[in-house]
Amino acid sequence: MNNMNFYKRPLIAALVFWFAAFSTGFAQDTKAKTLLDQVSAKVKSYDNMFIDFKYGLSNDAAGINQETRGDVTLDGDKYKLNLMGTTQMYDGKKLYTIVPEDEEITISTQDPGDDDAITPSKMLTFFNKGYSYKWDIEQNVSGRKIQYIKLTPIDSNSELKSALLGVDVQTKHIYRLIMTQKNGSKITITVNSFKTNQPLPGNLFVFDEAKYGDYYINRLD
Template structure:
């Protein structure tokens, strides 16, 4: 290879390498903006669509849900089940079975993306990289691809769709190694809403006829 060709190749490597570095930095910077925006709110109320699919297994399920968040505390309604986290215990209420399961937060999977972590889980344990940009109803949605650093993770990768104007999360797509895909799409995002002091309190008296299962 002559000197001119060698210089050209080295220049291209520097350009491509610099571009990749800039994209990585851009992804990190965008996620920091999202995290800062979320932490600036006193509370957040989200209505969302939940979809689970696995083509090989013939699974295709869609439903709607909602969640209210205040710091680590949350009250989630999904698939006919209500879940409350009061900071110490998680209360899972299943009206269909008339059952309440109470578990300590320490019993939960540390790597699981819980409602408390849904808006901040990306801060640790992932390789962050810019992905595609989409237009959705006039909004620009920038996706960031998150690949777990833990090779034992059941998740292959996660795509986080971020509204570039509001810096709010619009869509979360989790692709598992068994090709199951979970998609959460935010239909409504409201911050700093009036909230009852008992929003994250489990009132056992309301479930006197339920079976209480303490784990």
């Protein structure tokens, strides 16, 4: 079903890795560590964040070349993620996955402290270990200096071969993540816009069941 596909890798894994890079505490390359620490400090200073991004998946051998867009609003543990026609919202206690195409909603309890839970609210700190990294190429993108850091999983069984994390040197915001998997797939996430400390509606993370009278609601607990 579509709502189950919403959770599956490589898409969600890519997003987790992408946001996780904001506060990763790697310890191999001094220059890379300094830059990542600056990114982490900048992000932690924000009350909330809104990120609009482009997601691309390609695999030449399989003839795959897809692009889509999404956006996520993060406010502490709470979040609202819109992606591939599906909305995933966490209000601090319950996780709601709303799939208009199927007219279905899944509601479950989620523990933010669960190490196995893959959530946008944990994307800032999820991958705090398990990767080696080093200073990589620099690019000029429309006058912006983008410095890339190459990350390689320490676990040889990881599906990920390597990743390139591009950081805007001036703003200390992540601009792009390029993930290369061992199966030949390449995932690219590019930030279209990054807004912080926005006035958020009081009901942004509130689920209003009355709005979905025709939907099937699947309560998992």
